Structures are given as C-alpha cells and as structure tokens.
Amino acid sequence: xxxLEEKFRALEADNAPGQEVRRKTGDxxxxxxxxxxxxxxxxxxxxxxxxxxxxxxxSEAWKNGFESGGQQAYTEYRGAGRIREELADRLGKxxxxxxxxxxELIITPGTQGALFxxxxxxxxxxxxxxxxxxxxxxxxxxxxxxxxxxxxVPLHYxxxxxxxxxDLNRIEEAFRSGTKVFVFSTPNNPTGLVYSSxxxxxxxxLALAHDVTLVVDQLYSRMLYSGEVYTHLCACDTQPExxxxxxxxxxxxxxxxxxxxxxxxxxxxxxxxxxxxxxxxLRAAGYxxxxxxxxxxxxxxxxxxxxxxxxxxxxxLLGIFRAADxxxxxxQAGSYLFPQLLPLDVEPSTFVRLLRHQAGVxxxxxxxxxxxxxxxxxLNFSQDHAAAVxxxxxxxxxxxxxxx
Amino acid sequence: xxxLEEKFRALEADNAPGQEVRRKTGDxxxxxxxxxxxxxxxxxxxxxxxxxxxxxxxSEAWKNGFESGGQQAYTEYRGAGRIREELADRLGKxxxxxxxxxxELIITPGTQGALFxxxxxxxxxxxxxxxxxxxxxxxxxxxxxxxxxxxxVPLHYxxxxxxxxxDLNRIEEAFRSGTKVFVFSTPNNPTGLVYSSxxxxxxxxLALAHDVTLVVDQLYSRMLYSGEVYTHLCACDTQPExxxxxxxxxxxxxxxxxxxxxxxxxxxxxxxxxxxxxxxxLRAAGYxxxxxxxxxxxxxxxxxxxxxxxxxxxxxLLGIFRAADxxxxxxQAGSYLFPQLLPLDVEPSTFVRLLRHQAGVxxxxxxxxxxxxxxxxxLNFSQDHAAAVxxxxxxxxxxxxxxx
Numbered sequence: 001x002x003x004l005e006e007k008f009r010a011l012e013a014d015n016a017p018g019q020e021v022r023r024k025t026g027d028x029x030x031x032x033x034x035x036x037x038x039x040x041x042x043x044x045x046x047x048x049x050x051x052x053x054x055x056x057x058x059s060e061a062w063k064n065g066f067e068s069g070g071q072q073a074y075t076e077y078r079g080a081g082r083i084r085e086e087l088a089d090r091l092g093k094x095x096x097x098x099x100x101x102x103x104e105l106i107i108t109p110g111t112q113g114a115l116f117x118x119x120x121x122x123x124x125x126x127x128x129x130x131x132x133x134x135x136x137x138x139x140x141x142x143x144x145x146x147x148x149x150x151x152x153v154p155l156h157y158x159x160x161x162x163x164x165x166x167d168l169n170r171i172e173e174a175f176r177s178g179t180k181v182f183v184f185s186t187p188n189n190p191t192g193l194v195y196s197s198x199x200x201x202x203x204x205x206l207a208l209a210h211d212v213t214l215v216v217d218q219l220y221s222r223m224l225y226s227g228e229v230y231t232h233l234c235a236c237d238t239q240p241e242x243x244x245x246x247x248x249x250x251x252x253x254x255x256x257x258x259x260x261x262x263x264x265x266x267x268x269x270x271x272x273x274x275x276x277x278x279x280x281x282l283r284a285a286g287y288x289x290x291x292x293x294x295x296x297x298x299x300x301x302x303x304x305x306x307x308x309x310x311x312x313x314x315x316x317l318l319g320i321f322r323a324a325d326x327x328x329x330x331x332q333a334g335s336y337l338f339p340q341l342l343p344l345d346v347e348p349s350t351f352v353r354l355l356r357h358q359a360g361v362x363x364x365x366x367x368x369x370x371x372x373x374x375x376x377x378x379l380n381f382s383q384d385h386a387a388a389v390x391x392x393x394x395x396x397x398x399x400x401x402x403x404x
Numbered sequence: 405x406x407x408l409e410e411k412f413r414a415l416e417a418d419n420a421p422g423q424e425v426r427r428k429t430g431d432x433x434x435x436x437x438x439x440x441x442x443x444x445x446x447x448x449x450x451x452x453x454x455x456x457x458x459x460x461x462x463s464e465a466w467k468n469g470f471e472s473g474g475q476q477a478y479t480e481y482r483g484a485g486r487i488r489e490e491l492a493d494r495l496g497k498x499x500x501x502x503x504x505x506x507x508e509l510i511i512t513p514g515t516q517g518a519l520f521x522x523x524x525x526x527x528x529x530x531x532x533x534x535x536x537x538x539x540x541x542x543x544x545x546x547x548x549x550x551x552x553x554x555x556x557v558p559l560h561y562x563x564x565x566x567x568x569x570x571d572l573n574r575i576e577e578a579f580r581s582g583t584k585v586f587v588f589s590t591p592n593n594p595t596g597l598v599y600s601s602x603x604x605x606x607x608x609x610l611a612l613a614h615d616v617t618l619v620v621d622q623l624y625s626r627m628l629y630s631g632e633v634y635t636h637l638c639a640c641d642t643q644p645e646x647x648x649x650x651x652x653x654x655x656x657x658x659x660x661x662x663x664x665x666x667x668x669x670x671x672x673x674x675x676x677x678x679x680x681x682x683x684x685x686l687r688a689a690g691y692x693x694x695x696x697x698x699x700x701x702x703x704x705x706x707x708x709x710x711x712x713x714x715x716x717x718x719x720x721l722l723g724i725f726r727a728a729d730x731x732x733x734x735x736q737a738g739s740y741l742f743p744q745l746l747p748l749d750v751e752p753s754t755f756v757r758l759l760r761h762q763a764g765v766x767x768x769x770x771x772x773x774x775x776x777x778x779x780x781x782x783l784n785f786s787q788d789h790a791a792a793v794x795x796x797x798x799x800x801x802x803x804x805x806x807x808x
Contacts, residue, residue: 004528004676011679018478019682021485050474059470066463066661070454073661074422081425109513109663109685116684124408125529125551138683145683147529147551257470257477259513259689272408275415278423279542279549280520281513285689286661 002147010144015349016137017045017364017380020356028357031346033401040384041360042391047251047335047382052309055253056302057294062258065290073286078274079107080289090296091247091264094222096235103267106274107292109284111219111248111261114273115183116142116280118215118244118263121272122181123148130174130182132166134338134369134376136189136217143183151179152370157191157329158340164329165199168206175210182207185217190338190369190378192331194224197231204233207240213269214243220334222303223252225311228332234265242266244273249295251335251382252306258288310335313381317392324396335382338366339395341375343404348374351402359394406551414548419753420541421449421768421784424760432761435750437805444788445764446795451655451739451786456713459657460706461698466662469694477690482678483511487696494700495651495668498626500639507671510678511696513688515623515652515665518677519587520546520684522619522648522667525676526585527552534578534586536570538742538773538780540593540621547587555583556774561595561733562744568733569603572610579614586611589621594742594773594782596735598628601635608637611644617673618647624738626707627656629715632736638669646670648677653699655739655786656710662692714739717785721796728800739786742770743799745779747808752778755806763798 002010013019020043042048065072072080081101088101099105108114115138123129125147131139132155143150151174154167166184174182182203186195195203207214216233224230234245248261261284263273277283314331321328321339328339344351348365355361355377366376377395381388406414417423424447446452469476476484485505492505503509512518519542527533529551535543536559547554555578558571570588578586586607590599599607611618620637628634638649652665665688667677681687718735725732725743732743748755752769759765759781770780781799785792 002528004526007528008525008676008679011676011683013481013679013682016481016682019480021480046478048474049477053473059467062466062470063463066466069457070452073453073658074450076423076425077417077420109689112686113684120549121412122408124406124411141683145524145680254477257690259685259687259692272412272415275412275417276549278417278420279415279545280517281663281685282516283663285513285663285692288663288689288692 007145011141015365015368020045020362023353025353025357028353031350032354032358037359037394037397039360039390039394040387042383042387043362044379044381044383044391045362045364047254047380048384049254049256051384052254052306052382054255055249055294055298058255058258058291061291061294062287065287072290075283075286075289077278077283078270079284083107083289083292087262087292087295091262094296095232095245097232099264104270105262105264106270106277107284107289108261108263108277109281110250110259111217111246112138113281113284114246114248114261114263115217117273117276118246118269119143119146119183120276121269122213127181128179130171130179132184132188134190134366134373136185137368139183155188155191155193157188157193158327164193165196168199168202171203172206175206175212179212181213181215183215183217185219187220187331187333189334190336191329192334192336193329194228194230194332197229200231200233201236204236204240205238208238212240214240215246217246219246219248220251221247223307223310223335224333225307225314230333242269244269249292253295255291258291260284260288260292310382313383313385313388316389317381320389320392320396324399326399335380337379337381338376341377342399344402345404346402352377354402355395355398359398361391361394411549415545419769419772424449424766427757429757429761432757435754436758436762441763441798441801443764443794443798444791446787446791447766448783448785448787448795449766449768451658451784452788453658453660455788456658456710456786458659459698459702462659462662462695465695465698466691469691476694479687479690479693481682481687482674483688484693487511487693491666491696491699495666498700499636499649501636503668508674509666509668510674510681511688511693512665512667512681513685514654514663515621515650516542517685517688518650518652518665518667519621521677521680522650522673523547523550523587524680525673526617531585532583534575534583536588536592538594538770538777540589541772543587559592559595559597561592561597562731568597569600572603572606575607576610579610579616583616585617585619587619587621589623591624591735591737593738594740595733596738596740597733598632598634598736601633604635604637605640608640608644609642612642616644618644619650621650623650623652624655625651627711627714627739628737629711629718634737646673648673653696657699659695662695664688664692664696714786717787717789717792720793721785724793724796724800728803730803739784741783741785742780745781746803748806749808750806756781758806759799759802763802765795765798
C-alpha cells in the first residue's frame with residue numbers, strides 16, 4: 001500500500017506542460033555555454049491558441065449558454081440533455097457508431113476529465129492496466145493514483161512505417177496474464193502515430209476474448225494528414241463488452257480554454273463515470289457546455305485549412321530535425337513531434353531547462369511519456385509557423401552546442 | 405478492500421440534487437392520493453439563478469478572459485498567477501488570514517473540485533476521516549471513493565441555539581482514536597448552522613494537539629443573516645499544521661454555471677492538490693477563471709440586498725413550516741432549510757418522489773446528508789420569493805395528505 005507521500009511523489013508535475021513557469025533557473029547560468037540565443041520565445045508544451053484561434057462561433061455559443069440561465073448553469077451531471085442529443089448524432093456520424101445520448105454519452109471537464117473518470121470507473125487497488133510507452137503522461141499517473149499496477153506495452157514508432165505500431169504480442173501477453181484495462185491514445189501522444197486498421201482490429205478482438213476494458217483516447221483524430229486513414233475501434237465488428245472512447249474539442253479546434261471533453265461507450269461505465277463526476281467537479285462548467293454546439297459544425301473548409309496549415313509546419317520542422325540527424329517519426333495526425341536528441345554533455349533534463357533559459361524554447365521532456373525516453377523531447381507544433389521554424393532551428397543549434 | 409461494484413454503489417447519485425430528471429415516475433400513479441396540486445414548479449434542490457442572477461459583471465469578466473487568449477486558456481494548473489495575486493489579497497481581508505498567492509492558494513473547478521482535491525490529497529486506503537452528520541453529501545462519498553473510513557460526528561441543530569453545534573466530545577474521542585482528517589461545512593449544509601466561535605476554537609486546538617488535518621468548507625460564509633457572527637478557523641490563534649479552507653463564488657453570487665472554487669492553506673497540501681488537479685481536470689476552465697476578478701468586488705450594497713432578500717424568504721418559509729409543526733432549525737447563514745417531516749404513511753423516499761410528481765416541488769432527501777435522517781428534507785430557498793412560499797405551502801399540504 002502506497003503512503004500519501006509516495007502516491008504524490010508519483011504525481012510529480014514540475015515537468016508537466018505549462019508548469020515550467022514554476023521552475024527555478026538560478027543554477028543554469030554556471031552550466032550555460034555561450035550567450036542566449038535570440039528569437040521569439042516559443043512554448044511548444046502546448047498549442048498556441050493565439051496563432052490558431054478557437055473555432056468560429058465559440059464565444060457566441062458561450063453567450064447563448066450564459067443567457068439561457070439556470071437550465072444551462074445546472075445541468076445533469078452528465079451534461080445538458082439537448083446538447084448531448086445533438087452531439088451523439090454528430091459523433092456517431094464521425095465515428096460510424098450509433099451512440100445513445102441518454103445512456104452512452106457524458107460531457108466532461110476536458111478530455112483530461114474524461115480520462116480520469118474512465119480510469120476511476122475501472123481501476124482500483126491492484127487492477128492491472130496496460131499502458132503504452134510512450135503515451136500521454138497522465139495515463140501512468142492516473143493508474144498510480146488509483147492504486148492500479150502498470151503493465152507496459154511498447155510502441156514501435158521509429159522504424160519502417162509498415163512495422164510500426166503497438167506490440168501486439170506484448171498486448172496479448174498482458175491480456176493473458178490478468179490485465180483488466182487497456183488505455184491508449186490514437187493518434188498517439190507524443191509520436192503522432194495512428195494505429196493501423198489491423199492493430200485496432202487485433203486489439204478489439206483480443207479485448208473481447210480476454211474481457212479487457214478498453215479506453216481509447218481519440219483526442220486528435222480529426223487532424224488527419226494527407227493520405228492517412230483513421231480506424232475507429234468503436235465501429236469495429238468485433239468489440240469487447242466494456243469500451244469507452246474519448247474525444248474533445250480542445251486541440252484541433254483550439255477550445256482548450258473551455259475545458260470540454262466527451263466520453264461515450266458502455267452504458268454501465270458511463271453511469272459510473274457520472275457518479276464519479278458528481279463528487280469530483282459535479283459537471284463540466286454549465287455555460288461552457290453550450291460551446292459543444294459548434295463542434296463538428298465548423299464552417300465549410302475551416303477544418304481542411306487548419307489541417308493544411310499544420311501539415312506545412314510539420315513538414316518544415318521534420319526537414320530541420322532530420323537534416324541535423326535528430327531521428328523524428330512522421331506524425332500521421334495531431335500536432336506533436338517527438339524528436340530524439342543526440343548524445344549530450346548535460347543531462348537531458350538540464351538540456352530541457354537550458355532550452356527554455358538560453359534559447360527561449362519550451363518543450364516537454366520524453367520522460368513524461370515513458371520512463372526510458374529521456375533522450376527525446378515533445379513539441380506541440382500548433383504554433384505560429386515562422387516562430388516555430390526559428391525555434392526548431394534554435395533547438396538544433398542548442399544540440400550542437402551541448403553535443404558530446 | 406471494496407470492489408469497483410461496491411465502490412460505485414456507495415456513490416449512488418440518483419437522489420443527488422439535479423439528477424431528479426433521470427428518475428422514473430411510472431409507479432407513483434397507483435400510490436398518489438387525490439389530484440395533482442396546482443402551482444409553479446419549484447426546484448429546491450439548488451438555487452434558481454434566474455431568480456437571483458449572477459453577480460454583476462460576470463459575463464463581461466468572462467469575455468475579458470476569452471479575449472486575452474492563450475495566456476488565459478493555458479494557466480498554471482493552480483490557476484492564473486495574476487488572478488491568484490489579487491484574490492489572495494481579497495480572501496485575506498475577508499477571513500483575516502494572510503494568504504500567499506504563490507504557495508497557499510489554488511483555483512479549482514467549483515468548490516466540489518476543491519473538496520475532491522483536498523480529500524484526495526489527505527485520504528487514502530484506511531485513513532480515518534471524521535464526518536459530521538448531517539453534512540454535505542459528497543463528503544461521505546469522497547471518503548468512500550478514496551478508501552477511507554468514516555468516523556461520524558453528530559451535529560446538534562434542533563435544540564436551544566446555545567446548545568447547538570458539533571459534538572465536541574465525540575470530536576475529541578475521534579481525534580484520540582486515530583482520526584487523521586476532519587472535514588466539515590460551516591455554515592452547515594443542510595441546516596444553516598454556523599459553528600460558534602468557541603466550537604471553532606475548540607476544533608482548531610484539538611486538531612493541533614492530535615495532528616489532525618482540517619478541511620473547512622466555508623462556501624456560504626458570505627450570506628450571514630442579521631445578528632449572526634462568523635468565525636474563520638484559518639484566522640484562529642491556535643491552528644493545526646495542516647489546514648485547508650474552501651470557498652467559492654457559486655452560491656451567494658450565483659456563479660455556479662462557471663464552476664469556480666478556491667482552496668487555501670498549508671502549502672504542502674496545496675502542492676498535492678495541484679498535482680492531483682493535473683490528472684483530474686488540468687485546471688479550472690481558463691476563461692472562466694477571469695470571472696473571479698468580480699468576486700468580493702461586487703457593487704456597493706449588492707451583497708447586502710441579496711442577503712436581505714434571502715432573509716425575507718427564510719423567515720416566511722420558517723413560519724409556514726413551524727405553523728404546520730414541522731420542526732425546522734433557523735439557518736444562521738446560507739440558503740438551506742432542513743425541515744423534519746411528520747410520520748407518514750409512505751416511505752420518505754416515496755414522499756420525496758410524490759412531492760415532485762404530484763406537487764411540482766423538488767427537494768433533496770435527508771438521507772443524502774446523514775444515513776439516519778430520512779424524515780427530513782433539504783430546500784435551497786434561493787428561489788423566486790412568491791413561488792417558494794407557494795411551494796412551501798404545497799409541501800405542508802402534501803404532509804397533511806400522506807400523514808399517518
């Protein structure tokens with residue numbers, strides 16, 4: 001049994017995206033080589049919603065929510081019925097899965113909220129949970145907070161695209177040896193890898209066979225690049241009994257400031273998630289829920305343009321990193337890049353702090369995504385194009401300065 | 405060790421305020437005596453923000469937050485620094501306690517969020533937690549979800565005001581026998597009782613002596629009625645090492661639709677709460693945080709008028725219930741009434757459903773606040789005055805109809 005002290009050590013958040021402002025930098029001056037590098041500071045730890053502003057109509061939708069008063073301030077814990085009705089329909093069309101608005105859908109405070117509720121509803125002391133490495137950092141922390149046991153599953157992402165993907169043998173092995181829950185993101189955070197149709201089918205079939213609950217985080221599934229194909233597990237022919245799919249408008253649509261997410265799937269689990277939400281936050285902020293009315297309803301061409309602009313940034317940054325021999329997988333979707341650094345004279349964690357201090361570039365260390373990946377860094381490239389390119393060049397310059 | 409099934413049975417939320425819409429009513433027609441009672445439906449399960457609208461300037465403050473873009477969308481997990489700075493100052497003036505904005509204050513998604521984080525930071529498997537009966541229903545559920553053990557402490561609220569208050573002997577007994585955390589609300593939810601200065605001093609002194617963490621929920625402390633005195637435990641001379649105070653603008657100020665709360669106190673616990681927030685919801689919705697700029701900054705006379713209007717409703721409802729022999733304590737603060745019903749021919753839980761079905765009156769059953777209080781009901785009387793009075797008369801009429 002973990003003490004509270006141990007439990008909260010496992011939740012250490014000093015390197016989490018957005019928390020960099022709390023770090024001390026006093027010791028860096030004695031380590032720093034040369035001068036500070038000029039350039040517009042870029043915070044790659046999250047997307048820049050000033051460069052890619054919120055989807056059109058969001059503040060107007062919020063105002064409608066506010067003006068509808070009490071009914072929107074105090075919704076059911078799972079979210080306003082009218083909004084869920086319309087959303088279930090649109091999410092159903094996007095994923096190819098019929099969703100019951102009444103029984104199978106919950107609105108949450110962000111997709112982070114959805115993840116917490118989904119794992120809170122399925123993980124307790126001793127529950128074995130398969131977690132992909134690398135994957136979104138909160139997955140591992142959530143399992144630890146809930147007292148579960150992590151069963152790591154490797155993701156291959158740097159090889160030949162046709163060999164890449166989650167290690168299906170390790171997944172089967174985990175499922176055979178008592179794993180009860182499998183949580184993963186596709187597109188993968190931090191690599192941008194999209195699970196292939198055959199991987200998705202295999203995972204779904206294995207989960208059914210071994211009665212494993214699946215929690216599939218599809219946060220970035222709308223931002224799919226040219227020529228890529230996305231497979232929705234929830235629409236597979238063969239499915240496990242317990243399945244939760246998570247989506248939200250925070251990323252591609254730049255609506256993170258509203259803290260809105262959704263989860264849909266097995267009614268029994270959605271019920272549990274609502275009960276948990278009742279004691280965690282009651283509900284997603286009432287007026288904000290109305291902003292979901294704009295989701296999957298963006299003006300014609302808006303999403304296509306946004307994807308095209310991100311793809312252009314992706315391609316230019318990939319070129320810069322690869323020219324400098326930093327191995328970097330091609331993101332198939334989403335706005336994350338996960339370059340691998342070269343061997344350095346300083347600890348990777350120090351290098352990340354130097355990047356911010358000396359080069360004005362904030363990135364998230366790879367260790368947030370898998371304990372062993374200290375030589376990689378994650379960038380959210382949803383940024384001003386020119387500033388991102390200049391900042392990527394500064395990263396390369398910094399690698400040269402501190403190279404072993 | 406509780407299974408997930410048992411854990412979520414303990415979180416049953418069908419009777420929770422706002423969830424009544426999910427209940428089936430089919431079986432009630434065969435039990436119902438006589439006709440439906442006419443009148444404007446009143447939902448006493450929560451305040452009516454259409455009758456008492458949000459504090460002035462809230463939507464404008466929200467708009468300022470939205471327009472300030474990325475910096476407000478992605479704040480530190482504990483909330484935007486600038487907003488915390490100003491808030492710490494105003495909360496300090498209200499409570500008489502100096503608060504460090506950097507180390508001792510966190511902004512949360514509602515006071516529900518603050519309660520979850522405070523208990524999540526201090527309660528784990530086997531932790532003994534003293535919980536007042538009656539008190540806010542989520543307290544018990546949170547302790548159960550976190551694996552803690554509830555040590556009940558009775559609150560005396562129906563006797564002579566000078567004898568009322570928490571049972572200090574039982575508190576001392578609980579503290580002596582291994583209780584590590586004590587959570588309570590003052591003003592008490594559901595009775596409106598304000599803990600006296602001597603009770604507060606005694607609790608604080610006992611907590612120091614026995615190294616008990618205190619979590620004090622002061623959600624309603626601003627709505628204090630004529631002649632009443634409020635004692636802030638956080639400003640006591642003698643204090644325990646670990647103390648968290650919770651406040652928020654959701655109730656008196658009718659800002660519940662924004663889901664904003666705050667907690668302040670022991671820096672080590674605030675750190676833990678932030679780490680937990682990072683995996684639960686990341687942060688309170690960014691743009692909404694800006695609405696805290698209006699808190700404790702309401703126009704001159706606004707709060708006094710709001711309190712006066714609630715006091716008038718309180719007095720009239722008390723008169724109606726007492727004339728009908730329903731024992732009802734006088735709320736000293738807040739907008740809850742907790743009348744005790746007379747012996748009935750139907751189960752109290754059925755009576756509550758009949759109230760909604762036959763009389764258009766929604767109330768929360770007493771069992772949500774203490775397992776043994778099925779003969780009491782809670783009303784949030786922050787409602788349209790005339791509609792609330794008419795609904796209270798219908799409650800009395802319904803008691804007569806179903807009286808044993």
